[in-house]
Amino acid sequence: MPKTSFVIVILLLQFFIFSSIFYSLFSLCQKRYFCYMQELNFPSYTFRFKNSENKVAIFDEIRKKFIILTPEEWVRQHVVHFLIQEKKYPKSLINVEKVLHVNGLRKRYDIVIFNPNGTIFALVECKAPHITISQNTFDQIAQYNMTLKSQYLMVTNGLHHFYCTMDFENEKYDFLRALPEYQNPSFLSH
Known part of the structure; x- marks a missing residue:
């Protein structure tokens, strides 16, 4: 085999080995950083991302800053966009x-x-999406709400959403099909 062909073979081997290593590392990075981006049960929204200290961060429209992306933050940001874009609540x-x-x-x-x-x-x-919403989850938020006196509650893991209205007189909550929109006159009456 001529020397030039041998060098080309070596270079090709190095390229394929490097490509294989690069692909493995890239796949690992994708699994590490993008596993959080599971498709959720919300409309599709556009988000801004950046790399922050080797972690993916997502821009929060309310706090006006980038927040490290976790599974719970992924759900939280979908809810924020849902409230603003679908339910028309002002930021x-x-x-x-x-x-x-x-x-x-x-x-x-x-x-x-x-x-x-x-x-x-x-x-x-x-x-987070992997957390099952249980009766304890509702009891916890309802207990907090006995002090806060919020008329409505929403609990979500991004896959399942639950809405309820409070009955403070009887210390219970009743489930609803949806959270009312901002333009709904009942919003302004509370």
């Missing part, structure tokens, strides 16, 4: 991940929708 009435004091304890809520007068209209609890 100014939506708050994301703030601390509340409930019965002397510090609790962090996922999403709150306020009435224009500043009272809480709806409380949203987001879970």
Whole structure:
């Protein structure tokens, strides 16, 4: 075999080995960073992403900053877009991940929708897609809500969504088919 052919064969082998290693690393990166991007039971939305300290971050339209992408954050950002685009809630009435004091304890809520007068209209609890929504999940959010007095609750893992309205007099909640839209006159009456 001539020397030139031998060099070409070596270069091709190196190329294929490098390509194989690169493909393996790329696949690993995809599994590590993009497994969170599971398709959820929401309309399709456009999100902004960036690499932050070797982690994928997603832009939060409410907090106006990039947040490290986790499975729960993926659900939370879908809910934010759902509330704004489908339910027509103004961004100014939506708050994301703030601390509340409930019965002397510090609790962090996922999403709150306020009435224009500043009272809480709806409380949203987001879970990662692999988390099963159970009775305990509802009991927990309803318990927080006895203090907060939100009229509506939403619990979702991105795949299954549950909506309810509170009956404070009887200390219970009733399930609904959907969360009311912002333009709904009942929104402004609470």
